Amino acid sequence: MSKEAIMTGKYFMNGDEACAEGALAAGCRFFAGYPITPQSEIAERMSKRMPEVGGRFIQMEDELSSIAAVLGGSWGGSKSMTATSGPGFSLMMENIGLGMMTETPCVIANIQRGSPSTGLPTAVGQGEMMQAKWGSHGDYGVIAYAPTSPQEMFDYTIKAFNKSEQYMMPVFVMADEKIGHMRERVVIDKSKVETQPRRKPDADPEDFLPYEPKEDLVPEMASAGEGYRVHVTGLTHNEKGYPQLDVETQKKKVGRLVDKVEKNKDDIVEIKTQGVDDADVLIVSYGMAYRTAMGAYKQARDKGMKVGIIRLVTVWPFPEEEIRELSQQVSGIVVPEINQGQMVHEVERACGDRAEVKLVPHPGGGLHKPKDILNALEALI
Amino acid sequence: MTKSTEKKAKTKKWETDGGYLFIKEDYCKECSYCIEFCPQDVLEESESFNEKGYHPPQPVNLDQCLNCNFCGMICPDFAIWTEEAEENE
Numbered sequence: 145m146s147k148e149a150i151m152t153g154k155y156f157m158n159g160d161e162a163c164a165e166g167a168l169a170a171g172c173r174f175f176a177g178y179p180i181t182p183q184s185e186i187a188e189r190m191s192k193r194m195p196e197v198g199g200r201f202i203q204m205e206d207e208l209s210s211i212a213a214v215l216g217g218s219w220g221g222s223k224s225m226t227a228t229s230g231p232g233f234s235l236m237m238e239n240i241g242l243g244m245m246t247e248t249p250c251v252i253a254n255i256q257r258g259s260p261s262t263g264l265p266t267a268v269g270q271g272e273m274m275q276a277k278w279g280s281h282g283d284y285g286v287i288a289y290a291p292t293s294p295q296e297m298f299d300y301t302i303k304a305f306n307k308s309e310q311y312m313m314p315v316f317v318m319a320d321e322k323i324g325h326m327r328e329r330v331v332i333d334k335s336k337v338e339t340q341p342r343r344k345p346d347a348d349p350e351d352f353l354p355y356e357p358k359e360d361l362v363p364e365m366a367s368a369g370e371g372y373r374v375h376v377t378g379l380t381h382n383e384k385g386y387p388q389l390d391v392e393t394q395k396k397k398v399g400r401l402v403d404k405v406e407k408n409k410d411d412i413v414e415i416k417t418q419g420v421d422d423a424d425v426l427i428v429s430y431g432m433a434y435r436t437a438m439g440a441y442k443q444a445r446d447k448g449m450k451v452g453i454i455r456l457v458t459v460w461p462f463p464e465e466e467i468r469e470l471s472q473q474v475s476g477i478v479v480p481e482i483n484q485g486q487m488v489h490e491v492e493r494a495c496g497d498r499a500e501v502k503l504v505p506h507p508g509g510g511l512h513k514p515k516d517i518l519n520a521l522e523a524l525i
Numbered sequence: 526m527t528k529s530t531e532k533k534a535k536t537k538k539w540e541t542d543g544g545y546l547f548i549k550e551d552y553c554k555e556c557s558y559c560i561e562f563c564p565q566d567v568l569e570e571s572e573s574f575n576e577k578g579y580h581p582p583q584p585v586n587l588d589q590c591l592n593c594n595f596c597g598m599i600c601p602d603f604a605i606w607t608e609e610a611e612e613n614e
Contacts, residue, residue: 156591327593 149197150334157330159297159323160185160227163253164193165330166301167225169337172251173199174222176213178206178232181265182321183255186227207232211239211252218243218250219376221342221367223305227253229321230263233272233279240314241280244401246376247355247363249308249342251301253317255324258508268321269508270431270482274489276316277460283398285405287412288316288460290430294328300457306340307412311404312362318459320482322432322511345372353383355397361404405461414457415466419445423452425524426470426477426499428491430456433480433512440480440517451521459487464494471495476524480504480517500524539584544592544609546584552604555579559596559605565589568596 150169164186175190194201204210210226217224228236233254243250258264259271276288287307289300301317308315345352345364349371355363366372375385380397382388429437434455444451471477477499479488488503495501504520506512539546553575560568560582567590571583582605597606
């Protein structure tokens with residue numbers, strides 16, 4: 145195996161391995177994690193590759209400590225990540241909130257499996273889409289990507305790192321077991337990889353305020369040992385980083401945690417559309433469910449039905465303006481998900497009563513049949 | 526380590542297109558998952574016995590192997606796996 149951090153070439157790789165390679169390409173040099181199916185291949189790949197590129201891999205005793213170590217790695221100056229699946233994601237929730245509150249850039253890949261609880265460890269699910277947004281206590285903006293192929297696992301992990309550094313926050317890669325274990329061609333090209341460096345302060349160490357927002361509402365970050373005072377706390381804190389427990393500070397801090405994502409939505413939100421211009425009905429989908437939806441879309445078009453398909457590249461922040469805009473012209477929207485209805489609530493909220501929204505649920509453990517989605521489309525036309 | 530453990534660690538190695546296939550015959554308990562689920566039908570049951578008295582798998586269509594390591598993922602006994610070659614062409 146190459147000792148290069150970015151292994152330019154064409155590979156036959158599974159999604160998990162591509163995710164690990166994407167992280168290394170983005171500059172990740174610290175991985176802390178705990179094995180869990182179907183994520184283990186990320187940790188396995190990282191354990192092999194990190195020493196080759198001068199980074200650190202550590203297997204922690206559980207997921208709580210994994211995310212804690214990742215936050216510490218980031219405060220120490222390394223781009224850091226962890227990866228897990230459903231039960232581990234639940235265990236990480238408290239410290240994900242700490243990462244949000246302390247504005248710590250890092251990436252958390254969640255390779256979702258059948259849930260709740262231990263569920264279906266070796267089978268697909270999309271049960272944590274809402275947990276990614278609302279899982280930890282309190283209000284904060286969230287950025288989450290939903291890849292649909294091993295190539296996108298590579299590409300979107302790089303994007304996730306870039307956004308986490310740009311907006312100084314934990315960012316999620318919400319993949320699923322099928323994408324993680326799917327083996328496809330992955331093309332890696334070093335010349336096309338763009339990375340976002342850490343936002344380092346250039347102020348005098350005496351004057352530096354670690355939580356002073358810049359124009360885009362995002363602060364800069366000094367690492368321990370660079371001459372700046374580094375103070376991190378989960379308590380509500382002022383711009384100096386010191387705890388200040390009053391309404392005014394809370395309003396400023398929490399308001400900004402939400403606003404730095406909401407007000408920069410134009411830069412963050414990404415969707416991909418096909419056939420929406422003349423569509424009478426739409427499919428809104430993401431992740432593995434999108435690949436089945438694409439099958440249904442093609443079958444529907446072959447039958448002469450005017451169907452469009454929207455894919456959520458970023459599931460969070462939810463592209464509500466885009467969905468609202470596109471829902472004006474259609475009679476109905478079909479939302480296939482490998483859960484009992486999560487993102488469908490956001491779609492309903494975005495399009496109000498302008499169009500009928502129909503969920504095509506799947507309990508997890510397998511995939512929709514294109515026919516399930518096709519039947520829902522036919523019912524709405 | 527005892528001598529018998531060392532003997533168990535013996536690994537057979539085949540060259541595939543772009544990588545290697547490894548089989549630790551004495552780890553095998555003949556569940557046949559690798560033979561059944563190989564997407565390329567690379568494997569078959571051999572006629573030889575391992576030291577536990579089972580028939581380990583053997584490659585028949587080695588040129589079809591893609592080094593996907595699916596056999597390695599589903600083998601319950603770490604008896605078979607593939608690796609990619611060191612340098613990617």
